[in-house]
Amino acid sequence: MTPLSYRFDVYKVKNLPIFPGALFKSNGESYDILSIVNPMFHLDEMVYRQNGGVHLSTSDLLQRGSSSQHFGFATLTATIFDERDLWRQTKTAFKGYKKMDIHMKHMKYKFVPTWWFVFILVSNIGLVLFTCQYYNESLQLPWWGVLVACAIAFFFILPIGIIAATINQAPGLNIFTEYVIGYLCPKLLVANSFKVYGYIIMTQALTFVSDFKIGHYMKIPPQSMFMAQVSDGNTCGSFGVHHNCMVAHGKIPHVCDTSLLLPDSPWTCPMGRVFFDVSVIWGFVGPRRIFGTKGEYSNVDWFFLSGAVAPLLVWLAHNAYPNKQWIHLIHMPVLLGSTAMMPPATTVNFRSRFIISFVSGYIIFKYRLDW
Template identity: 45%
Template sequence: MTVYEDGDGETKSHSKIHVNDDEVDDNPIEQVRLTVPITDDPSEPTITFRTWVLGLLSCTTLAFINQFFGYRQNQLFVSSVSAQIVVLPLGKLMAAVLPTTQFSVPFTKWSFSFNPGPFSMKEHVLITIFANSGSNSVYAVNIITIVKAYYHRSIHVMAAFLLAHTTQMLGYGWAGLFRRYLVDSPYMWWPSNLVQVSLFRALHEKEKRPRGGRTKMQFFIIIFTSSFAYYIIPSFFFPSITALSLVCWIWKDSITAQQIGSGLKGLGIGSFAIDWSTIASFLGSPLAYPDVAVINMLIGFTVIFYIVTPIIYWTNTYDAKRFPLFSSHTFDHDGQTYNVSRVLDEKTFDMNLKEYSGYSKLYLSAYFAYGYGWGFATLTATISHVALFYGKEIWQLWKKTTGAMKNQLGDIHMRIMKRNYESVPEWWFQTILVLMVALAIFTCEGFGKQLQLPWWGVLLACAIALSFPLPIGVIAATTNTQPGLNIITELIIGYMYPGKPLANVAFKTYGYISMSQALMFLGDFKLGHYMKIPPKDMFFVQVIIKKTPFVTPIQAKTIYENSSCRDNLP
């Protein structure tokens, strides 16, 4: 750390590292220093005709594919990395064949070209951000699905449309409020973004092959081809390699052996998988996680999964043996699947307390019940961790934003962005936030109050969503893990407004998913920050993606077509 005085006599400080005996300003995080370049070319094109065509194409394609396959029992998810790879040859093809003629917009000074030159890395980054917006399913679509498929009811198409869009755009409003803390701060480094930065550089930077070695591009092509070929095995030829349970093979007729050895419905002792999609299905690629985070999760998983849950189950605490060892379903007192239709009023869609009292209390499996308990503990631990380890830095950043501290904080990447590009005004995000809150209230109060959530519930959900992006965002930006707010939102609205199933899920969507969307946007902002994308271009692209009807109608059509085959579900 170097401390110096500027011309005004103010004390400033910044981090420096040594590269070939020359001092260079850089980021304090070693992984960022090794991955992200500290150069920028402001003349490199960003939003072009190629960006819009390939970006919208990849966004709509991934939105349809992931929503369609999301209804499978073994869900298939196609990430934005797939689009990141596929659009590169398409972009270079467009750069080779499209005309370079400049076209003028009548009555303006604007002009554009279908082909402004070679396909640039910044175009590639924006297209990937397009794709990422489509690859992540709109959570509010699940509400439409459960209403249609499980409760056999209809919901007004505009109510469904506005529900999806308001939850998405609320997240964008929250992202703008916390951008300074979770994007500008050099200590918020978002590990998963470094994987994409490395891939961008491997795909675009020219590299001389070392003697006897391989370039990054050659290595990538080998791994990509091998992994693609290997994935055919579990997907088509040998699906059983997703869970090979030795204990179950030996004791085929033993229930206890199945509970101990099954890799799908048991403890998985003696079970293993050689399918990478199974290994990475829960947390994503472990290569993107810091080792400390992986070890922390491994210890917690071992304690809960292999110690606490077996003790609770085999000691029959709270009659745990009456229900499956692992299950996310709900059960009645006899251990049968809970018949929800018996306790719901068909006309008002409210809970019928008389029928509920005459039927059964609602029970969960031991693992699911204690999972909820650990989830509550996780939220309080998140707040404590952020306050103790990052409280001082957050306080400094807060004083900086309110004008109480004038010295410049940040790294070389933030200084490049401030110097070369104009920042997005805060009031742009604040305007979106106010409009979306008002539209969310209209959505819930209008359309015959089909969503059951009153106006005060929307405001309360927004208050919860406003309280957690900072502490949870710090965890996500430093460990690549994200605790969820779903359990706390379900609990709060369940106590305050009981007996309203749609109000519960709508409240959870506005309170939890809008915050989750905010963190996704912030992660994209950080990727743009690393790759030196103009902030206003990022803003324009993301707002267009979330406000245009390219995603939701496709998803809505898919929902109604797929859920129609579920009319016989209980």
Template identity: 45%
Template sequence: MEVLSGSEDMEDSCGSSSLTPLLEHDTENLGSNREGNTENESDNEEKEDPNGCYTEEIANEEDVSPIEQVALTVPTTDDPSLPVLTFRMWVLGLLSCAGLSFLNQFFSYRVEPLTITSVSAQIAVLPLGRFMAATLPETKFKVPGTKWKFCLNPGPFNVKEHVLITIFAGAGASPINAIHIVNIIKIFYKRNLDLYVALLIVLMSQVLGFGWAGIFRKHLVEPSTMWWPANLVQVSLFRTLHEKEERQRGGVTRIQFFLIALTCSFGYYLLPGYLSPLLTSFSWLCWMFPRSVIAQQVGSGLHGLGLGAVGLDWSTICSYLGSPLATPWFAVANVGVGFVLIMYVITPLTYWFGVYDARVFPMFSKDLFTSTGQIYNISSIVDSDLHLDEKAYEKYGQLHLSTFFVFSYSIAFAALSATVMHAVIFHGKDIWNLRIHTFKDRKMDVHSRLMRKYKAVPEWWFFIFLALTLTVTITVCEWFKDQLQLRWWGVLLSCGLAIFFTLPIGIIKATTDKSLGLNVISEYIFGYISPGRPVANICFKILSDITISQALTFLQDFKLGQYMKIPPRSMFMAQMIGTSVAALVYIGTAWWMIDNIPNLCNTAALPDNSPWVCPVDQVIYDASVIWGLIGPRRIFGSLGPYGAVNWSFLIGAIAPILAWLLQKMWPEKTWIKYINMPVLIGATSLMPPATAVNFTSWLIIGFIFSFVIYRYHKQWWQKHNYVLSAGLDAGLAFMGVLLYVCLGLENVSLEWWGTNLDGCPLASCPTAKNVSVENCPIFV
């Protein structure tokens, strides 16, 4: 709510100018940002542009962002007088946050999780904001007993309000992975978990990331080379929605193009979303060879290698990898090379040569198996305290994994060590320079310099907040150790891992838009320290890996605030409140769904083609069994069959060194510098639950837009690329919600061959001789 000066003789009208002067509450954001901020201000003269914004006279070419995509997309203007913390911002922001939190948790259980991004709210709130600006009273209201007055309507709905509303919405759109703790305990292990315990652990896991964000803000936000590619989609959309653009003869404006894209995406999603789900994975090889296990293993987009499989569905393309239109070409190329090597070279070779008895199991599966290829009965090896029953495990036999599942862990090991080594080799000097130089001594682009007008968030805010949340987290885990199984030392160890890995993982995310997880190594470490405790293992993973994910989300928002010139303290407030509201809504939605959807996540009891199969929760449950219940020593250690996988740590550490040597040996080969080993090695780290068709479709679209159009039609790309991505996201989200409200709630469905999701029923069959699996042919 916009707070005004307490002067008694103020006018009764808020005013309607789009350049409403900053009020007393916001003027504290202006002026000095840090000590020495006012130095050399005369070097760059401010001028007012025709649209009423202030722009800096760029002193030299070094002030321009070194990243071409940023220079082409982000405006170099600012209007500090625009009101930010307005009544309509709070109303629309909180509603957007709560709405997206409910919808994203609701749809997270689907076979292809439908993520409703903040772009949807970004579009939906614009007419609402303008309606409120046109109808709310402009009269000032006095707070009884004080000199304070406030105004519901400080003028036209402006872009900075819009950005903060989108930050609120982004808190609701970001997945809260601590919900998986609730799902695993209540759905898969069928054990008790109190609601208030679940709420506390979810909330603390969300806000712990603020501490890491504050620590690494100077390294991952302020440098211009840390450009966070995904932010450019929203920046482009904000400009489309708020800047006036003259229509060129024979062309369309950006807002017209956006509306066309939204309408087409909205109408088209009726096909894959309801009428013909087969378009989710168009696996034509399975149609040609309906009785061949091998052909279906190779051709299935959901259960095989996905050779030739294409998803004609934007949700398939974006479900796990994000928008390919927002990913730079070098990152797309690295993902493509890594995917081809792992999926089409390593996996089939190891499978057909029978490495680890691979042919006894499906080629691509996230399930857990016995030595004879049957699904492993986990409940038979769990005792009443949710610990491993060692005698029962010895009697039942070792747990086995599919070929690709084994190598997915190998990939995760290699990608993690490659990330650390890549950060040291390619960014170590920059990181050191950031530590030993002050802010005012470092070169800044025009965006960083414009932000000097606003007061920064002091670092001690982050440290105090980190200390408080860490104390509460330890208290919760100790007090309710019978439900969570995690002790105080586990909390401290998880935070230590998070601090160590946030910077290298953040560098990869900020420069490529690809994020590498800490989940496997955290499970691995804790599984060795404390085996036989699956819930403790999940909690440890959440508090290490997920807090990093949250920290990166906060840092990305800070960068968006820098691009759009939002006062940092206003950003901090929106992030804090939005994250807390999202946690409450997420846990409430999950609790309600668990109690009201029969057989949620139980694939054996659900009807055919049911959407509520929980692919992400299934993978996390399997991981809790592998790393927590049974323990890595019995699977990847001296007592297990997959010990050789540990060599992946060494391979990953060597790979960036090889890339660095190639650059030194052939400096004239400019393409070599774009080899990014963490992204290349970790290309398939999201598989499972991601499937081959997600990658094949994503790579095709990424090549077309990030390479062909960017290189040969740059003017079109600059004007329409990010706008197209936003329109496709929004249309998909709106139709997805509409389909569920109109048809899903009433269980209205169609039954014909086009409703078959993949059409490859034999892809999950083994090919070893004399292995008998239900609904599969026996090879003799």
């Protein structure tokens, strides 16, 4: 779709590079974000109108659309194909029922008390609420935004967890949370930290459970796993990341500044630049001025609807032709989920991943299984 959109000049994208992760003016020049930021880190609407709106490249637009589709694919697929598992897991979770598999029967260790999890949950939410309230001028996120982000993560963790357990891919809540905060708190640059709380809470929870599952199979005591993850993984990891960032900014000249770095420099910080662009699009300028009624990319919102309709069509086809087993193998989150990292990933990463997966997962598995 990217070459076709570029070929037919959809949204006048020929004025822009076809595949960068950046923001542009309508003539293809890089957008000077600092020029539209006022001293309070709010959007200067007068300067923004003078400069013109933010424009996205073809690949960026399609990536936003495919991410929207992926969210619809994941939620509806889990709802219509795994509704029994959803309901059963929800009931057993609240009843505290623990299914005894063969690994659990062999383990003679104590379980992790529920209050350990509750304590970490309540204390962390309390710390986040205090931080956002006390440093509100800097963080810009109101206290109720934290609660909304937590509610979103809690609501979607089970259906997305089922998808992750089925296909080993966990669809993110990044686009959904960005839309929500973009409409609730427009014109705020830093308030997009809402995405971190809504998206990362769910991602970290699923990673936490996945690590626990590995430890379960390896017969590691659950309480030891818990303490290792909390103390070593989270605490030490947080300080380690912070220390590395401080060292990088202090020792590496022009780190992350692509305009001043050498062309072959590895210190371009692609994930950081993507996160900044996302903060500008969804938090600072706001989705209404780009993808809403005031923007020229409003048709991208139709990807949400297509993402919800596509799994329904597969479900209807499967019910209409129950003997056709191949229909049930059509899994929409798998088809487009791999594009979630574009950008900063490029088409080179995508093509190489497809080729290696096809060769190893189909050709070798079918014709050289003894390998």
